[in-house]
C-alpha cells in the first residue's frame with residue numbers, strides 16, 4: 097500500500113532515511129542540503145529512528161566519521177552539497193577505495209566562485225572519477241526511490257562501493273511535490289539487515305583496515321574497484337527491477353522517453369529531464385519525432401543503453417550543467433561521444449551548456465534545442481563547438 | 490613476498506592476517522645502520538624505550554642486539570644512548586655492508 101505524501105526533495109530524502117534507519121548518520125550543514133538533515137535530526141529527536149547521529153565540525157570530518165563507522169561495520173549515511181563535497185574530497189576517495197558502502201544524498205549546487213548557492217552539476221561532476229556510483233534524480237519521487245535503491249546497490253557483495261544520490265538544489269530540494277512512499281515495513285524489509293564483510297569490532301576475525309599499499313598491490317586494488325564499478329551496472333538494473341515489483345515504478349540505467357523512433361534526441365540528467373518531457377509531449381503532438389534520453393546512472397556510465405537509446409537519432413543535443421574547462425565539451429557530452437565512437441553510428445552531436453549557478457532553463461529553451469537539431473542533422477559538428485542556453489550574448 | 494592476482498586478494502586493502510607487520514621487512518628502507526658496541530653498553534635500555542620499530546632486541550632485561558630486518562635506521566637509539574657511553578653509532582648502510 098503506497099502512502100501518498102507531499103514533500104520537498106530534501107524531505108523526501110529524509111523520509112527514505114527515516115525508513116532505512118541507518119546505524120550511523122554523520123552530518124554537517126550546507127545550503128541547500130541543510131533542511132534534509134534538519135528533518136532527519138527531527139526524527140532522531142522524536143525517537144522515530146535509532147540511528148546514532150554524529151554532529152561534526154566540518155564535511156571533512158563528516159566523511160571521516162562515516163568511513164570510521166562503516167569500517168566498524170555500520171550502515172552509514174551522510175549528505176552534502178557543493179563546497180561541502182569539496183571539503184570532503186580526500187575522504188570521498190578513501191570511502192570508495194576502502195570499499196565502504198556509504199550512501200550520500202548530494203544536493204547539487206554550483207561549486208564556487210563567485211559564491212552561488214543555486215543548482216548546477218559542477219560539484220558531483222567534479223567527483224565523477226572518485227569511485228562513487230552516481231545516480232541522478234529527476235524529481236522528489238526519484239530522490240526517495242533512489243535513496244532506497246542505493247542502499248541495496250552499495251551493499252551488494254559484487255559492488256561494495258559508496259553511492260551518491262544527486263538531486264538539483266532548490267529546484268528539487270526545496271520544491272514540494274507529491275510522491276508515493278512505501279510502508280515502513282516494506283521499506284525496512286527492502287533494505288534488510290546489513291552485514292559487513294569485515295568489521296573493526298570483530299575480535300574473532302581481526303583485520304587491518306586502510307593500510308599502506310605500495311607498488312606491489314595498490315594497482316591490484318584499483319583493478320578490483322574497476323570490477324566493482326563494472327558489476328554495478330547489472331546490480332543497478334536488477335535492483336531497479338526488484339524495486340519495480342515492490343513499488344510499481346521502473347528504474348534502469350537510463351530512461352528512454354519516446355526515443356525509439358526519434359530523429360532528434362536530447363540527452364540530459366536531473367530536473368531538466370522533467371522540463372524536456374513536457375516539450376517532447378508538445379512536439380510529438382505536433383507530429384515531430386523527438387525524444388529524451390535521461391541518464392540516471394552517470395557512474396557507472398550506461399554505454400550500452402546510450403547506444404541503444406540513440407540508435408535512430410539523426411541529431412543529438414547533449415545538455416551539460418557543468419563545465420569541463422579546457423576540454424572540448426561538458427562531461428556528459430564527452431561520455432556520449434565516447435559511447436558512440438566505434439559504433440559506426442553517424443549522427444550530429446551538439447553540446448549545450450546551460451543552467452550554471454541556477455540559471456533557469458525553460459520549455460522554450462528546450463524547444464529551440466530541438467529546432468536547432470532539425471537544422472544540423474547530417475552536418476559534422478566539431479566537439480568543441482559548444483552552444484550556450486540562456487546566456488546573454 | 491607472494492605476488493597474488495587482483496582476483497585472489499581481499500578488497501579494499503584489507504589485511505586478514507593480524508600482526509603480519511612482522512613479515513614486512515622495513516629494514517630495506519635503511520640509509521644509516523645503527524652499530525652496537527657491546528663492550529661500551531651499560532644496558533640502560535634508553536634505546537629500547539625510544540625505538541619506534543621495536544628493533545632493539547632484549548634478553549633477560551639486557552640489550553643483545555638490533556633486529557636489522559625491521560630497523561629503519563632512524564637513528565633515535567644512537568641519539569638517546571647516553572653521551573658518555575655512545576654505544577651506538579650510525580654508519581652509512583653502504584659502508585656497513587662493505588665493511589662486512
Ligand code: SF4
Nearest residue numbers: 540560561563564566
Ligand atoms: S635506528 Fe631507529 S629503528 Fe633502528 S634500532 Fe635505532 S631507533 Fe630503532
Ligand code: SF4
Nearest residue numbers: 530531533534536570
Ligand atoms: S641506550 Fe646505549 S647504553 Fe643504553 S642500552 Fe641502548 S646501547 Fe646500551
